[in-house]
Structures are given as C-alpha cells and as structure tokens.
Amino acid sequence: MNNLLFDERPLVILPSLAVALGDLDEAAILQQIHYWTQKNMNVVDGYSWVYNSMEEWQKQFPWLSKRSLDRKFKKLKDKNLLVIENHNKKKFDKTNWYRINYEELSKLSSSMAVSSVNPAAEAKPEVQTEAKAETKDNQVKTSATAKTETKAQDKPNNNSKDKYNFDYAKFIDWFNEITGKKFRNTEDKRKLIRARLNEGFKEDDFYLITRFKVNEWKDNDKMKRYLRPDTLFIPKHFDNYLQDAKDWEEKQAKKQSRKKVKSKPKKNDEPEISENDRSILAYVEENPDVLKTDEIIRKEVERIERTRAKSRSSTIKSA
Numbered sequence: 001m002n003n004l005l006f007d008e009r010p011l012v013i014l015p016s017l018a019v020a021l022g023d024l025d026e027a028a029i030l031q032q033i034h035y036w037t038q039k040n041m042n043v044v045d046g047y048s049w050v051y052n053s054m055e056e057w058q059k060q061f062p063w064l065s066k067r068s069l070d071r072k073f074k075k076l077k078d079k080n081l082l083v084i085e086n087h088n089k090k091k092f093d094k095t096n097w098y099r100i101n102y103e104e105l106s107k108l109s110s111s112m113a114v115s116s117v118n119p120a121a122e123a124k125p126e127v128q129t130e131a132k133a134e135t136k137d138n139q140v141k142t143s144a145t146a147k148t149e150t151k152a153q154d155k156p157n158n159n160s161k162d163k164y165n166f167d168y169a170k171f172i173d174w175f176n177e178i179t180g181k182k183f184r185n186t187e188d189k190r191k192l193i194r195a196r197l198n199e200g201f202k203e204d205d206f207y208l209i210t211r212f213k214v215n216e217w218k219d220n221d222k223m224k225r226y227l228r229p230d231t232l233f234i235p236k237h238f239d240n241y242l243q244d245a246k247d248w249e250e251k252q253a254k255k256q257s258r259k260k261v262k263s264k265p266k267k268n269d270e271p272e273i274s275e276n277d278r279s280i281l282a283y284v285e286e287n288p289d290v291l292k293t294d295e296i297i298r299k300e301v302e303r304i305e306r307t308r309a310k311s312r313s314s315t316i317k318s319a
C-alpha cells in the first residue's frame with residue numbers, strides 16, 4: 001500500500017469545523033484536544049483537561065513548526081474556543097493544560113447553521129416560460145415561509161420545563177441569586193441537570209445541594225469559586241454531595257429543635273411559606289446580626305418578604 005495512505009492512525013477533521021474556524025490546522029488541533037479530553041484522565045474543577053508541552057504537540061502535528069503551532073493555539077485561545085491554564089502540582093512545572101470551551105463552540109455552530117439557510121432564489125440562464133409566469137403573490141408567500149423557518153432556527157430551545165417538569169429558568173435565576181453568580185440558562189446546564197434527573201434524582205436535591213454548598217463555601221475565598229453547576233451537579237460529585245447535604249439538613253433540624261425556639265402564633269391572614277423559608281427566618285431570628293454580614297441570607301429574607309407581601313396583596317384583593 002502507498003505509504004502516504006492510512007498506514008498510520010489518521011487525524012479526523014470535520015469539514016464544517018474547518019469552514020467555521022476558517023483554518024484547517026486549527027480544526028485539527030481542536031479535534032485532537034477533544035479526542036484526548038474525552039478520556040477524562042485529568043479532571044479539575046469539574047472539567048476534563050489534557051496537558052502537553054509544545055514539543056509533544058508537534059509530534060501530533062508534524063507538518064507545523066513549533067512556532068506556527070504556538071500561534072495556532074494562541075489564535076484558538078483568542079477566539080475563546082480554547083482554555084489554557086496551569087494545574088500542575090509542582091510550581092516549577094510550566095506545562096500548559098488545555099480544554100475546549102464547548103459553550104463558545106456551540107455558539108459558533110449555531111451561527112453556522114443560521115447562515116447556511118439561504119433561499120434558492122438564483123435562477124438558471126435557461127429559465128422556462130412557466131417559471132417567468134410565476135405570480136408575485138407566490139413569491140411573497142415563498143419569502144414569508146423562508147423568513148419564518150429562519151426565525152424558528154434562530155430561536156434557542158430553552159423551554160422552561162420538560163418531561164421532568166423541572167423549571168430550568170427559575171432554578172438558574174435562584175442559583176445565581178443565592179450564589180452571587182451570573183450563569184445563563186444554556187443547553188449545557190440543562191443537559192447536566194437532565195442527566196441527574198434521568199438517574200432518578202429529584203428537583204429538591206438540586207436545591208438542597210446548592211444551599212448546603214453555599215453554607216459551606218460562601219466564606220471560603222478558595223472554594224466559593226466552585227459554586228457552579230459544572231462542579232456541583234456532575235456525576236462524580238452529585239451523590240456524595242447529596243448525602244452530605246441531607247446529613248447537614250438533619251443536623252440543622254435537630255439543632256433547631258434543641259433550642260426549642262418558641263414560634264410566634266400564626267395569624268389567620270399570614271401567608272403560607274415553605275419549610276426551607278421557615279428555617280431561614282428562624283435562623284435569622286436567632287442570629288439577627290447575620291443580616292449585616294451575610295449578603296446571601298439577606299437576599300433570601302428579602303425574597304421571602306416580597307413573596308409574603310405579594311400573597312397578602314392577593315388576599316386583600318380577593319376579599
């Protein structure tokens with residue numbers, strides 16, 4: 001067999017990826033990094049990484065010089081498609097770690113899909129008499145149909161609920177409020193949650209784990225950066241975090257019962273609140289100074305009061 005044809009393991013590249021990047025070499029690099037990170041040999045912060053020196057990378061892309069290869073990696077990083085960091089345990093080790101920014105890559109893929117929707121309006125030179133006789137009304141209908149199809153493709157599939165009846169938008173908003181983050185309701189977040197729901201976990205489990213970890217990490221500068229779905233809800237952590245969260249919740253309940261906090265009698269017009277909100281108010285009642293020092297608790301109390309006020313207003317109107 002010819003020694004230039006498949007006697008060694010080939011590099012597989014999608015033509016559409018090369019077109020999207022505008023560079024065949026960048027496509028080959030991105031595909032190879034995807035291949036290695038799928039093996040999940042180096043997981044840090046909930047992400048799978050691959051580490052290599054530029055000399056080792058050059059062995060996988062022998063047609064590129066080290067200088068050219070370094071430029072290609074830098075371009076991918078500048079495009080926000082490649083994340084390059086150093087997670088080596090030894091400080092003197094300067095070997096870079098690499099992972100793909102799949103969220104940014106999804107945006108690129110979506111923009112390619114939209115731009116590829118072009119009406120087939122170019123006519124051949126030998127147009128038949130019947131085609132020329134097409135009415136203006138039909139042309140308007142065709143144009144309207146094309147616009148409708150394009151608009152449908154532009155609209156992201158971010159339905160609030162699915163077969164699990166999980167309100168993703170509501171949960172992400174709540175997650176951002178309690179953690180102080182600004183995550184978006186994107187498909188990768190929904191996919192992560194759906195995977196755990198498919199394993200039999202419940203909606204309440206996600207709220208419980210989040211509250212537990214916020215309580216544990218919110219004052220730890222090193223750990224609070226891990227308050228994100230990609231860390232809390234991956235399969236490697238989820239079950240262990242849930243068991244710890246249930247133990248924490250049980251201890252909190254016992255602690256409250258031991259103190260025998262005498263609750264105020266409920267007025268007839270006092271709106272119902274959830275068990276979780278009730279425990280938050282009880283905690284604040286015992287530790288009033290926490291409203292000055294803990295922004296997360298303060299926001300939760302403000303949310304509860306807004307809900308109560310809204311409920312009272314609805315009761316007055318109905319009366």
